[in-house]
Amino acid sequence: GAVVSQHPSRVICKSGTSVKIECRSLDFQATTMFWYRQFPKKSLMLMATSNEGSKATYEQGVEKDKFLINHASLTLSTLTVTSAHPEDSSFYICSARDPMTVYEQYFGPGTRLTVT
Amino acid sequence: AQKVTQAQTEISVVEKEDVTLDCVYETRDTTYYLFWYKQPPSGELVFLIRRNSFDEQNEISGRYSWNFQKSTSSFNFTITASQVVDSAVYFCALRGSSNTGKLIFGQGTTLQVKP
Numbered sequence: 001g002a003v004v005s006q007h008p009s010r011v012i013c014k015s016g017t018s019v020k021i022e023c024r025s026l027d028f029q030a031t032t033m034f035w036y037r038q039f040p041k042k043s044l045m046l047m048a049t050s051n052e053g054s055k056a057t058y059e060q061g062v063e064k065d066k067f068l069i070n071h072a073s074l075t076l077s078t079l080t081v082t083s084a085h086p087e088d089s090s091f092y093i094c095s096a097r098d099p100m101t102v103y104e105q106y107f108g109p110g111t112r113l114t115v116t
Numbered sequence: 117a118q119k120v121t122q123a124q125t126e127i128s129v130v131e132k133e134d135v136t137l138d139c140v141y142e143t144r145d146t147t148y149y150l151f152w153y154k155q156p157p158s159g160e161l162v163f164l165i166r167r168n169s170f171d172e173q174n175e176i177s178g179r180y181s182w183n184f185q186k187s188t189s190s191f192n193f194t195i196t197a198s199q200v201v202d203s204a205v206y207f208c209a210l211r212g213s214s215n216t217g218k219l220i221f222g223q224g225t226t227l228q229v230k231p
Contacts, residue, residue, distance in 0.1 A: 032217055034217075034218070034219075041226075042223075042224075043207065043221045043222065043223045043224050044207070044219075044221045046218060046219070046220075049216060049217075049218065057216075091159060093159075093161065095219075097217050104163075104166070105217065105219060106163075107153075107160070107161040107163075108160075109158075109159065109160040110159045110160060112159070
């Protein structure tokens with residue numbers, strides 16, 4: 001199957017700083033990418049849909065100014081957690097949708113963010 | 117509204133036992149897709165199966181089998197002769213017919229297989 005990478009896999013940052021997470025589709029072009037958040041022992045919660053060349057669509061309750069999403073190319077979407085706080089600590093997972101196989105979302109390995 | 121319910125939060129079995137993970141879904145779409153994913157401790161989601169709403173045939177893949185019943189809106193997953201390596205969190209997910217491609221995940225079932 002198609003490969004999606006995320007970088008970094010783990011990041012620790014201090015409260016008040018911003019951190020950027022990258023999601024890349026390695027062998028296909030993804031017009032749509034998704035960002036999920038997962039709390040310990042919980043399910044995946046969709047945060048936003050990232051569309052190449054346009055603004056992201058955020059789910060209800062997700063602060064767009066807090067979680068900045070940029071999908072500047074067909075293989076890269078970034079999620080920036082601005083002014084991070086300890087409650088932003090979580091596991092963030094991206095997925096990319098391959099337009100050639102419209103049913104499939106390919107998931108990245110996830111990024112574990114810890115805010116101290 | 118679309119919803120996926122996995123009522124079993126945690127299941128513990130002894131190796132070689134069969135185990136069934138339940139998944140019940142809600143959707144008003146006539147066309148939809150159902151998925152199962154495995155999430156081992158590493159965190160990476162592993163795709164197991166996709167089933168579309170028009171295909172009610174049950175599927176078997178090695179020790180894994182899936183029972184899709186539209187009449188009860190269920191898509192259950194059975195592991196036969198479970199192994200310790202099957203220990204993970206398993207998620208059932210639903211994608212409707214809209215072109216957004218959004219996946220709705222169930223709460224997940226943590227399966228522990230003891231030796």
